[in-house]
Amino acid sequence: MKTKRILATALALAMALSLAACGQKEQTPAEGESSGGSENKTVHLWATGSDNVRQIFETLTEDFNGNxxxxxxxxxxLNFLLSGTGAQTLPDMLAAAYKANQTGTDYDLIDMGGDDLSKIVSLMGTDGFVALDKAKIPNSSxxxxxxxxxxxxxxxxxxTTVVLAYNxxxxxxxxxxxxxxxxxIEDHPGRFAYNTPGTGGAGDSFVRTTVYNYIDDEAAMTSDDPAWMDQWDQGFAxxxxxxxxxxQSGGSVVYPNKNQGALDLLAQGEIDMCPMWADMLLSQRAAGxxxxxxKMATIEPSFTGSVQSLMIPNFGSNEAGAYVFIDYMLSDExxxxxxxxxxxxPLVDVSGMDMTGYEDLKDLDVSNFRILSIGDLGTDFNERWDNEIGSLG
Incomplete structure (x- = not known):
């Protein structure tokens, strides 16, 4: 009996110690959180775009994590939202978190540019972002x-920029x-194409620059003010x-679907010219x-181009780690x-890089890019194109 009492006491003590250990484990910060002085080591990066953007971010985050x-x-x-596949966009998600006064979220670092950047600024201003301290990004110099x-x-x-691709x-x-x-275009009927706006940025760039070239005020190109819609008529004409x-195909005008659709027509000899993203053209040419x-060329006034940027929301949970990754993105590697x-x-000096096969990039000066970022007006613009141009047949 005495032996049984000793065993029972031992078992009870072991169970108590086990429960105490479990309680300690439950209080331990989850991965990516910080508490009690422990340092947060997980950086949640959010990005959106086409599949080639996803692939490059997967490569870069893997390289970073292993270095x-x-x-x-x-x-x-990496948290990646493929363009056109979600009901809620990244700007919408960020704005919702900000307006709900959320803090310590997983929105540590975001990739933004073009209409998405214009939209997020329109939705929530800049109060939800960290004013970057360039001293913490040495490579930014x-x-x-x-x-x-x-x-x-x-x-x-x-x-990134749209160029004129040609045979x-x-x-x-x-x-x-x-x-x-x-x-x-008029002298060579049927030999030019652009993809349907809304399915890819190259077609968007062609139609938007055609319309906005007829608006004298350059401020229109970076404004989401609906008042500019009244000045679209001449360009749509x-x-x-x-x-x-x-x-044309089958006797009717056909606008290809997506950037790739137009590039495929060019590669197959169905057309001789189209607007195209420089990166798509060069990467696929290098792949054969x-x-x-x-080849590619630029025109005046040019198609649109922009710089893609990284931003740190101030309602995230790892500002220090976000700075480290931003600096890595500007490294030569x-x-x-x-x-x-x-x-x-590239946005850094390429003299030390092997640019074989990508020599054309050396002639593209980002300081000369025309930025066209009209936020939610893009939806109204594309609807008008669908109704007035796409329906012509």
Whole structure:
């Protein structure tokens, strides 16, 4: 009996110790949280875009996480929203968290540019973001480019622009101005195409610049004020005038779906010219899916381009780690990865990089890009295109 009492006491003591240990474990901060002086080591990065953007971020976060010198002990977790697949956009999600006064969220670092940046500034201003301390981003001293919106809160890390892609075997007199381009389209019926606006930024850029080239005030290009809609008429009339000269299939004008649809037509010889993202053209040419004779050129006034930037929400939970990753993105290593895997326009000196196959990027000066960021007006714009141009048949 005495032995049984001893065993029972031992078991009771063991159970008590086990429960105490469980209680301690429950109080231990979850991964990515900080408490009681422990340092938060997980950085939650949020980005959105097409699949090539997802792929490059997966590569870069993996490289960062495996580079102990660069990551300083931090690890980045990527949260990616594929464009056009979610009911709620990243700007909507951020604005909802901010307006609900949430703190300590997983929105540690976000990738923003173009309409998304314009939209988030429209939805919540800049009060929800950290004014960046460039002393905490040593590599930022190598970058002179600035964001068109909220520059104090944005760190640009790559450039992107739409160019004129053309078949150099068939096009020897390449247009250098928009007027020359419009004349070329009319002189070569069926040999030009642009993708449906709303399905890709190259087509968006062509139609928007066509319309906004007829608006004298440059402020319109970065405004979401509905008052500018009254000045769209002349540009839409030009798009209607160009419509009969676009690519045709089965006797009817066809606007290809997505950027890739237009690039495929060019690569297959169905057309001789189209607007296209420089990075898409160059990366696919390097991969051999686009012929070497497909070249690119810029025109005046140019199509749109922009810089993509990283921002730190002040309602996140790891500002220190976010700064470390931003600095890594401006390193020569990360910039060369962006060039080689995405054909992104680097924002640092490329003299020490191997630019073989991407020499065309050297001639693209981000300081000359035309920014066209109209936020929610883009939805109204695309609806008007659908109703007035896409329905022409």
């Amino acid at each position: 102990t010198e660069a990551n300083q002990g931090y690890q980045v977790e 190598k970058v002179s480019a600035e964001s068109a919106d909220a520059a104090e809160f944005c760190q640009p890390y790559r450039g 150099s075997k068939n096009v020897t007199d390449v247009p250098t101005t928009t007027d020359e381009l419009y004349q070329w 030009k798009l209607a005038e160009l419509h009969p000269f676009m690519y 899916t686009v012929p070497e004779y497909v 990360a910039q060369e990865t962006l060039v080689k895997q995405m054909a992104a326009i």
